[in-house]
Amino acid sequence: MSPAQQGAEPGPLATARRIVFKVGSALLVDAETGAANHAWLKAFCDDAAALRARGQQVVVVSSGAVALGRRRLGLTGRKSLTLPEKQAAAAAGQSLLMRAWEEAFEPHAIGVAQILMTRDDTETRRRWLNARATVETLLGLGVVPVVNENDTVVTEEIRYGDNDRLAARVAQLAGADLLVLLSDIDGLYTADPRRDPAAAHLPVISEITAQIEAMAGGANAASGVGTGGMATKIAAARIARAAGCATLITLGSRPHPLKAIEEGGKATLIDAGASPAAAYKAWIAGSLAPQGWVSVDAGAAAALAKGKSLLAAGVRAVEGPFDKGDAVRVRDDTGREVARGLIRYDSADAHRIAGLRSDAIEAELGFTEGPMIHADDLAVAD
Ligand SMILES: Nc1ncnc2c1ncn2[C@@H]1O[C@H](COP(=O)(O)OP(=O)(O)O)[C@@H](O)[C@H]1O
């Protein structure tokens, strides 16, 4: 019996601040008619609106463009499509997909916004930062971002293909604390229950071990080439976990899938490693190669130690070259590294504004990106 049924602690869906829901094609598209499954969408959006009403933020990663576009383009007769046909179907289906989401959120007066991303966008830091700022702005404005892979421009080799891992990247980018993968099964079992009736359900996974990967179809998960199945879900959970985000794998086909989770419906919860903010700072401190450094005065070094942003006014010298969004080292006037962070200006612009007050930046550059390094993007040394 789950904690929610026992009336013990509230479940992860009740406590998460920002949640990414991955909705697969099978849920969104009616297998018989090939049209959007409006009844399911309505029920999902009713539930999502209830989460929002209690102050939780919602991001949706939605598949379904290819399936909806097939019907629109009259490509339903065949078993499989060529890549150009899939891309054409995605182009035709994406607007139908967005229309379905808009209509489903409309009765709640909730607006939606389309974001199409490729793997490149999630792996190139500058684009990643832009996408992050867009998601943050949309959420701040009370809009639900609806994300899908930009299928029309990617080739087979560089596409995610499945939306599980895309959803995990979106969760990382959004700093979400919960990723919910709505599947055609209520969680991870010790083996595929469709093949092995003795398979046991796993309600909580606190570490993704080789054994867990093997249960999900290990080889696929490890090499990242799996298409669908549990392997991509565990690969997604691994990405989310490293970003401080928990993952919940559960059955999406129940009429009110989110209400069902809260009422204790069966699911597999994969714990988060740390908080999203701590994981993000660890990534800045440990995983990114610094491209240069800025040297700051004593006042700025003291401000950083208190968790403040680095303002241009406190910067004495800049050593590049680096691009906007790159990781740089921050040194104090004794040469000691006091922090690392993602800088908001390229090295030429940073050099020009070093020592300037914030209100003088725009006059110098013709634009301003605010502080040199925002506090959220700074990992301060111990
Ligand atoms: N260990 C396992 N536990 C649960 N399901 C598994 C396992 N191994 C393989 N599967 C299969 O994975 C399927 C879910 O993957 P998939 O159909 O790709 O889901 P979705 O359409 O939600 O992306 C299940 O229906 C199940 O048959």
Ligand SMILES: N[C@@H](CCC(=O)OP(=O)(O)O)C(=O)O
């Ligand atoms: N991006 C594609 C779908 C990718 C996909 O089907 O992913 P998944 O739901 O994980 O199997 C689309 O919108 O049709």
